[in-house]
Amino acid sequence: MVASVALVxxxxxxxxxxxxxxxxxxxxxxxxxxxxxxxxxxxRKLELLDEQGEIDTYSPRxxxxxxxxxESNPEDPLAEEGKERYNDCVEILQRVDETFYDRSDKxxxxxxxx
Amino acid sequence: MADTDARTVREEWGxxxxxxxxxxxxxxxSGNIWRMPYTTGQNGGGAFLVAYILLLFxxxxxxxxxxxxxxxxxxxxxxxxxxxxxxxxxxxxxGLVVVLVTVALMSYYAxxxxxxxxxxxxxxxxxxxxxxxxxxxxxxxxxxxxxxxxGMHTIAVAAIAVVLAFGIKRGLERVVKWTIPILVLTMxxxxxxxxxxxxxxxxxxFAFTPDWNYLVxxxxxxxxxxxxxxxxxxxxGIALTFGSYLRENDDVPLGGGIFxxxxxxxxxxxxxxxxxxxxxxxxLEPTAGSQLTFVSLVSVFPQMAGGPIWAILFxxxxxxxxxxxxxxxxxxxxxxxxxxxxxxxxxxVLAVSGVIWLLGIPxxxxxxxxxxxxxxxxxxxxxxxxxxxxxxxxxxxxxxRIRVLALNRNSDIHIGAWWDSLIKYVIPGVMVxxxxxxxxxxxxxxxxxxxxxxxxxxxxxxxAVLLMGSVRxxxxxxxxxxxxxxxx
Numbered sequence: 001m002v003a004s005v006a007l008v009x010x011x012x013x014x015x016x017x018x019x020x021x022x023x024x025x026x027x028x029x030x031x032x033x034x035x036x037x038x039x040x041x042x043x044r045k046l047e048l049l050d051e052q053g054e055i056d057t058y059s060p061r062x063x064x065x066x067x068x069x070x071e072s073n074p075e076d077p078l079a080e081e082g083k084e085r086y087n088d089c090v091e092i093l094q095r096v097d098e099t100f101y102d103r104s105d106k107x108x109x110x111x112x113x114x
Numbered sequence: 115m116a117d118t119d120a121r122t123v124r125e126e127w128g129x130x131x132x133x134x135x136x137x138x139x140x141x142x143x144s145g146n147i148w149r150m151p152y153t154t155g156q157n158g159g160g161a162f163l164v165a166y167i168l169l170l171f172x173x174x175x176x177x178x179x180x181x182x183x184x185x186x187x188x189x190x191x192x193x194x195x196x197x198x199x200x201x202x203x204x205x206x207x208x209g210l211v212v213v214l215v216t217v218a219l220m221s222y223y224a225x226x227x228x229x230x231x232x233x234x235x236x237x238x239x240x241x242x243x244x245x246x247x248x249x250x251x252x253x254x255x256x257x258x259x260x261x262x263x264x265g266m267h268t269i270a271v272a273a274i275a276v277v278l279a280f281g282i283k284r285g286l287e288r289v290v291k292w293t294i295p296i297l298v299l300t301m302x303x304x305x306x307x308x309x310x311x312x313x314x315x316x317x318x319x320f321a322f323t324p325d326w327n328y329l330v331x332x333x334x335x336x337x338x339x340x341x342x343x344x345x346x347x348x349x350x351g352i353a354l355t356f357g358s359y360l361r362e363n364d365d366v367p368l369g370g371g372i373f374x375x376x377x378x379x380x381x382x383x384x385x386x387x388x389x390x391x392x393x394x395x396x397x398l399e400p401t402a403g404s405q406l407t408f409v410s411l412v413s414v415f416p417q418m419a420g421g422p423i424w425a426i427l428f429x430x431x432x433x434x435x436x437x438x439x440x441x442x443x444x445x446x447x448x449x450x451x452x453x454x455x456x457x458x459x460x461x462x463v464l465a466v467s468g469v470i471w472l473l474g475i476p477x478x479x480x481x482x483x484x485x486x487x488x489x490x491x492x493x494x495x496x497x498x499x500x501x502x503x504x505x506x507x508x509x510x511x512x513x514x515r516i517r518v519l520a521l522n523r524n525s526d527i528h529i530g531a532w533w534d535s536l537i538k539y540v541i542p543g544v545m546v547x548x549x550x551x552x553x554x555x556x557x558x559x560x561x562x563x564x565x566x567x568x569x570x571x572x573x574x575x576x577x578a579v580l581l582m583g584s585v586r587x588x589x590x591x592x593x594x595x596x597x598x599x600x601x602x
Binding site for chain 1: 130131134159160163319322365368369376383515522523525599
């Protein structure tokens, strides 16, 4: 039994094992993680929507980027829409008790509409 | 943008799981099962996998994010999305090209789905285990009978039409929520059985032992590129169409990009575990492609203990993989035609299915014709569709705009500025390169097909653009809303 297991192990070289296990690690692990994360985030969003009727739409980093983009591109045809989306998110953050993205109260208080 | 109005009347995915399975189901097809294993084995085993995974992360994942977010942002099918970007007029023809390519793709994929239905039915009937059964004779009698091949093509198109007639939530989503998990489970079970066969590890050694010399060969990278692009369905309009049915608070990058591309490849990896142990345990030819599935594997199931069960699991799983791709690809045309005409959903499904069935008869009748279609649309049509969609996002919409406004909205992960240059330069550049490479490598050996394919695609492009220009001539001029998305 031990010999047959050893034979099975030896058929595949060390580099073969490395590639096989590496491929499983970089494909199956992220796939399962993405599925789990996506479904659990969905549950969280639905829970917050049920409780509050609305949720914050941008993460802190994404919201800061949106503000920067709107301020840097005031002539862009979509600048107005960007501004609306930014302001909507800020208003929601100021209204809701619980946020979807991690934020401190201090951060929320410091946000200003465009 | 008129997305608020559109959302109130447009169908949406019922669950997040449904959307994820639909994306995965559309991208996981027969190619994952019969192409991925031998492409890996032929191109340096582990070395190919390294190249493939690198390109998957560099191109397929960002590209799928871009395509999905365009659909999600516009809430439109393919032609409608191009209209949102370019305005009414000729440029809508670019969207029409994508739709026509997917219809052409389905016309020769539906007969293949027909093959899988036929084999799954015979696996269930136990035909492969009857005394005197010969797999080659069985395949020849099937493929040589127009009545059977056209008949199975008809059944495949009809089955797809029935599913799609029920709509996104009650039809497509309901089916893939069951078929894809069952596909994965059957593959895991068959792989586990295969790995216990004597000699199975030789198969894994063939597939995974890296020959690093292959990493410096251009052919390895081309094969990896082809697999990364074609097996993930990037730029075929599927991700765009499915993205257009996302709900307001749904994420795009994690589900539409990472899960779809990585999950699809994870199933391709699983296919290696399914196919190679059996191939090596029974001394089959690993590079036989479709023959491997329909002849070689059929011959080994009777030799395995519990063979009927393994045959049923394998062929039913295979059928689910092919069928879910069929409904995904057909939905691209159904969504667009329903939006662009006055037909209701059922009428649209009947019209699109009818066209696919009619165009598919020559491919069902003749394997040679199917090969020509695959050569032309696989080598030229699909890369052209990808180039049109990603090129539009990269050069007309502007990757930074859509990323900041839409991609990172409600997103489960943050996508940084690195994404912009991949969409604007890298993916379009790669598509142009791969088409040029195919031309150079094929023009000598098959001049007629190669030049013919290019001429056909050129004619398709010019015809679609002129047609839309002509159709819209009497229509309204572009409005600000129509073109706002395209004024980057």
